[in-house]
């Protein structure tokens with residue numbers, strides 16, 4: 001592997017790059033960095049301290065590291081294990097796609113994600129990692145260490161639930177024949193108090209440097225968590241002053257079941273439980289109506305918009321512009337490699353714009369390229385609770401992506417923001433810097449040995465497949481029933497179609 005030869009004790013001057021920030025295109029600029037933080041951005045040729053190391057960026061377009069506001073580090077060893085699947089099929093497939101047992105499996109899976117995100121211009125992520133049946137301190141510590149070793153920032157929020165899919169969807173268990181009812185019973189989760197105590201220990205004993213990797217709380221899906229559990233998660237997040245993240249109104253099945261169970265929308269219900277606030281992130285929100293959006297916006301909350309997985313799973317097209325108009329902080333996520341297949345934020349930027357176009361020909365209802373770029377940088381930073389990332393400006397961390405202006409997607413450079421959002425695919429990424437240190441240099445990762453990672457991942461995946469054979473068989477038997485039951489349930493409440501504007 002190459003080495004980052006920069007001396008972290010010396011200031012750094014990045015000279016002559018074309019700087020693209022969400023606040024505008026600055027053109028050729030110099031960036032002075034000290035202790036991993038940008039201290040000045042000025043015209044090309046600006047003075048620098050005598051001991052500053054110089055980086056020539058004269059053939060580079062520089063943008064702030066992208067922020068992936070929603071992914072699942074445990075999904076990287078399960079990449080693309082499912083072709084035509086809905087969210088409910090994805091959830092049912094988890095026991096065989098992600099049958100983790102060892103700490104090494106968790107570390108390797110997280111490392112694959114970090115490698116891909118860094119190579120594709122993303123320097124921070126919100127990772128909803130899951131461990132079954134309970135989160136563990138050693139497992140989450142290994143995930144945190146994987147990000148720290150890669151040199152990437154992350155918020156790690158272990159996903160928690162106290163009800164399975166089969167318990168959360170009324171009537172689903174009864175739709176299964178007795179032998180399959182017996183087969184899914186062992187998937188039952190421990191009482192939520194046990195899970196919460198594990199989460200409390202993770203928060204209390206957190207070892208990683210919080211400037212790089214910090215924890216958060218993720219009751220995974222409101223329908224899969226009893227109200228008392230959701231309230232306890234709220235209180236735990238407040239006690240430790242960390243974020244709270246949940247999958248909200250992702251599929252129509254969730255919207256329908258939520259309305260039936262709570263007598264109001266999922267969002268109205270969790271507002272009633274006191275979960276909404278500035279530290280709250282809702283993933284997806286495909287089935288939010290305007291009142292739901294207003295509720296989240298009024299509390300200063302965020303939505304992690306995952307357009308690629310929303311389309312991949314047939315969940316629908318979220319009204320991202322409506323979210324911005326309702327005062328929601330919009331961020332963008334890739335979601336997991338099980339339901340988006342890559343963790344390429346550039347692709348998710350393109351999908352965010354294109355999905356808004358697909359809603360209809362009224363261009364005034366489309367997300368603009370600057371709105372998408374802002375969501376993927378400033379919006380993501382706010383969603384993660386890292387208030388000093390996401391910009392190339394004094395006082396912000398030196399998390400900078402260097403794009404090669406000789407890459408075909410940037411030839412010629414006409415409209416930098418539009419080209420970045422609509423055209424960039426990651427192939428222009430030459431170098432990536434986090435906190436003033438290179439983590440990708442000359443298109444190669446400096447901290448991760450990809451051939452060794454690939455070999456280890458293949459071996460672990462083979463072990464996992466052998467271990468999960470019975471789970472796979474059970475899924476193959478359940479899937480056709482689930483695939484009839486859930487769409488019928490969604491269709492039964494046809495009027496809810498209005499909620500996502502899918503008219």
Ligand SMILES: [Zn+2]
Nearest residue numbers: 072247283335
């Ligand atoms: Zn998710």
